[in-house]
Amino acid sequence: MARPRMFDEERALDAAMRTFWEKGYEATSTQDLCEATGLGRSSIYNTFRSKRDLFERALARYIDTMTTAQLALLDDARLSAADRIRALLAMVVDGETEHRAGGRSLGCLTVNTTVELAARDARTAGMLERDTARRLAALRAVIELGRRDGSITSARDAGALARFVNASIGGMRISGQGGADRATLESIAEVIMDALTR
Amino acid sequence: MARPRMFDEERALDAAMRTFWEKGYEATSTQDLCEATGLGRSSIYNTFRSKRDLFERALARYIDTMTTAQLALLDDARLSAADRIRALLAMVVDGETEHRAGGRSLGCLTVNTTVELAARDARTAGMLERDTARRLAALRAVIELGRRDGSITSARDAGALARFVNASIGGMRISGQGGADRATLESIAEVIMDALTR
């Protein structure tokens, strides 16, 4: 039919996602995206329409990857509810330790985007809200399970506990971006668990 | 000696701070700053040298105002240690409720700046680190006091508890920016306190 692509769209999307993750939306120029992906302007605009649209796809990919992995942990039937949440927090610590640039954690793209764009981009805000709702629902289900299996002893409302865990994970991300090391993040995670098992 | 200023430098700084707080550093143009402050370009550049320098002064002002107010709460000798931290969390909830634009919380300028700039601006990162250190020290002192006055019963290391509280406050800020309402933030604050009083 026609001339085929010389590049892998998914790999390009990954590179763009990483760039937005490192630098943020505004600070990432289309030139940065060309260099990160190895594509020319035409190819980027031909494939992704605009910087805005490319960002949206990159964010969707990030959300899909990350939330899927995290919800899988919360579904691990081999573990008690509390241990599933411990595993989730450990995954967050690992993520903050792995994804770094310039000696600092990159944080989490959804947290970063909440800060940078949620207030002035309704579509992005909607994506983030749906993701948060999904994660809160999963957390809440695990917490209710933990109430039954005895691993979560807090008498607080399960929804409140879920929102607390979600918020505290965001706080761990901010701490990582602020320079906190692995041991610090691990100690925070332990205290988070204390609130659920009091 | 010479022609006097037609404007109040502190008021202009406040307006600039608010703009950076609402829109972030990159998304704030010098034109935005002119409109927000009511000054002309010349006056802004004559007074503040550059957008970068103006931001630094705005951030310093924010840090000074906010951290001073928060540390004052932690020093209130009329309250138990736990109640001081409760008061701090209540102040955070109030702040998230008060400072809004477009139906959303503005979050916290230091958190926002950690996300947007800490990785690529060493001077800004330094300011944020010093502020964090100051707040952690105050939190730690209050937690150690709480151990003595009996209001904080967690056996965890005081430093770890302090970092937990600091991180969780950041998480509350993110939650607020993500759309959480006052009741949600209050419930998160209650669970944070559970971790300290278990």
Added chain:
DNA sequence: CGAGTTTTGAACCTATCGATCCATAACTTT
């Protein structure tokens, strides 16, 4: 091989970015 289709790279577009320049206004001091 040739017609048809899409991709690609380079040149190019307009708008806006942060920042500077300069003539004039507005003040103090002598």
Added chain:
DNA sequence: AAAGTTATGGATCGATAGGTTCAAAACTCG
């Protein structure tokens, strides 16, 4: 009132932003 100094508004700067155009390239299919 004159000299000296700073503030101000408007014009302007080069650089870069995101995005478009277009001709050549590279493929498939008949």
